[in-house]
Amino acid sequence: MKKNKNISDSLLDFLGRCPTPYHAVEYLAGFLRENGFQPLKESESRGKLNPGNYFIVHQDGGLAALSLTGTPLEESGLRLAGAHTDSPGLKVKPFPVRRKNNCLQLGVEVYGGALLGSWFDRDLSLAGRVSWIEKNNIFKTGLINFQNPLAVIPSLAIHLDRDANAKKSINKQKDLVPMLLLSEQDDSFEEILTLQIKKENKTADPRQILAHDLFFYDVQKPARIGLHEDFLTGARLDNLLSCFTLVQSLIHAPDVQNSLLILYDHEEVGSVSANGARGPFLRMLLKRLLPDSDRRQQMLSRSLLISVDNAHGVHPNFIDKYDPEHLPTLNNGPVIKWNANQRYATDSVTGGFFRALCGRAGVPVQDFVMRNDMACGSTIGPLTAAETGIKTVDIGVPSLAMHSIRETAGSKDCVFLLQVMQEFFSLLPVDALWKGHCQ
Template sequence: MTQNDFNQQLLTFLDTSPTPFHATKNIVEACLSAGFEVLEERDSWALKPGGRYVVTRNQSSVIAFTLPAEGDVTATGFRMSGAHTDSPCLKVKTNPDQKGQGFLRLGVEVYGGALLSTWFDRDLSVAGRVSYRDLSGGVRHALINFERAIGTVPNLAIHLNREANKGVEINAQNHLPIVLMQQEDGAQSFADLLKGQLEAQGSTDVSEVLEHECFAYDTQTAAVIGFKDDFIASARLDNLLSCFIGLKSLLDAPQAVPSLLVCNDHEEVGSMSASGAQGPFLQSVLKRIAGQEERYQQMIAASMMVSCDNAHGIHPNYASYHDNNHAPLLNAGPVIKLNANQRYASNSESSAWFRLACQQAGVEVQSFIMRSDLACGSTIGPITSAELGVRTIDVGVPQFAMHSVRELAGSRDAYMLYRVLKCFNSLPDIA
């Protein structure tokens, strides 16, 4: 696969994954096209040598794994990569209708650490999961996506706030409701719009919308930009870019060594959920694969996890926010993320194995350490490492504008990390 082919597939994945539910659906469909078999958590599993399997939880987290045709998985362990399906955004409230001055607006909550100023004056749509009562009285769930721009959050004119360019305090309750339409009071509700969208998408059995988990998203499509096509600009690069890299490296790597991809939901809000990294999803799947506690512990000891989440590339307009010796450049290769206080799970052992994989792939590698006088973020890496006891390294692609409605990464970095993870998935015994 060429870099151009990879990037075009990445852009499509980004555009068709406006929510964790849609990202998970797209990952499952890619696995099915590659010959994977879907497992259901409530069923008994009869795993076969050489099998390729995928399982989901809450329709928003997914695990895909391959088993060796020969040999014992407890001896080799898994080469695992992990990412997360969620991104900071505006989540539509359960009862979102706000009516006044002749407008229907949607009340929203801020999901995660969103860079709020970037959400103003964008062409926004809404997507998510809707639960409804069907005509027979049962409960069904369906994904919806309005796809077109149905609303916006207009800025206040500078004439009404002459100090706007000195910084504006954004009140999430008052300033972020999404303006949907002009209408007479009581004419339509958001529930009416959801019911109409379900019917437009083919759900003809909708009696009543019971609940929804819907998110606003920017309709501007992902693109390769820059005078020399140096950049990829898109919503949700953090962290759908890593989900896609992990997926492609799993599908394209030789199956001689067992490989696994986990993409968890809820990382941006702490990971403490049934489908988050601090929940039991991954451990549950691994224990079912091993079958016995002793075999599970042997398998974990032989395994290694690469936690993939984007890194802070050095921004030319804000270079002073970086430690000059650990300031990753865009399009200069993947980044090992380190922190003395275990905000990242990397250590010298796991870093050494990753550097070996980079050498085998012919890819340069960089390092990121936060300035000592700034607080450091974290990832699913330390959580997964602590929950499982598995050796873990935190890596990522450098990017700008993290948590903006539209982020920026290098157009060559994702393909480089894909090549490295393919090599990592083929590493023999990691002693």
């Protein structure tokens, strides 16, 4: 019980510290380094990798971690796991400043499929990546995180919108512009960013801000809630819960075999980017691991990918939104996701594999399929499977309020996920379960 609490405590701490994919990647890279993983650079020469543990950061928002035992990869295959680092939210526009009625406001774009109603009346802060020119004319980029609440998107009072409870619609351009501060203080946005860069990076001395990738976020800390603390609430559980648990699983697996963990950015906006699952990140890594295409193909045919992304747990107030025979509940273990139209990559081999894996790990397992009269979401699973031909299963912990500014998950489910993924990374050989060698 204490161990479980420790894992979910460190997950909550991680969620609170990582408001953007860049912060999550920086944190996880530091954590991997502390645990003996060596950094690799994409720009350095591509000599053979010795047995050991490695990680590689891809353009700030993507991360891969690698454990190599020395067993030839074409014989052992790879235990692959994947997740995404990004979450829906509000991204600051390139030239965002709007001054209106004594207010400084920042215009935003909606990033991904955010549940917009949840963004009103929250204490918001701002974090992300900025590029600038230093006083000595050097180009620099860095991360900033204001941490303190500095903005809010107030609702319109019920007296001015009597229909608000019956039919609320949100105009993304007009209704969602955060109020930053009173304009009397008259700071320019560039000055605000310059001061923050200097505050967080003592050696920086920006002469000109060039551009930014900044996101608003809720400053309310993630928490463990419920009479018996059975639930976790917080932003970005989709899908930083999975990223964090996968990294923990790889580090702490008792007898880790040849394994590769890949975390992509930009899943929430379709994955078409240099950092997305439709980009070349995984392909480049696999080529680096085995430059010879025959041997690489052998390796891929013996590998399996577990694509980990939160699933829809049953919401007791809306039970008619779910298929009646597939009702995953919080704290009852990871969910295998099925879709006949390949919105999820699971099939009877890979779904069966994961169910057997859970059995070996002593972890309960559940299933989800979308109702036929509702559209099904997707994940990095089918994209990665289509790109590489690797056998893939889509799974994830059940959660509520997906894409809200504050989501809910079960506090036991991250522990179940950790246990089954540790079993996976230690599996020898990876195809044992479907080749009939299973004990």
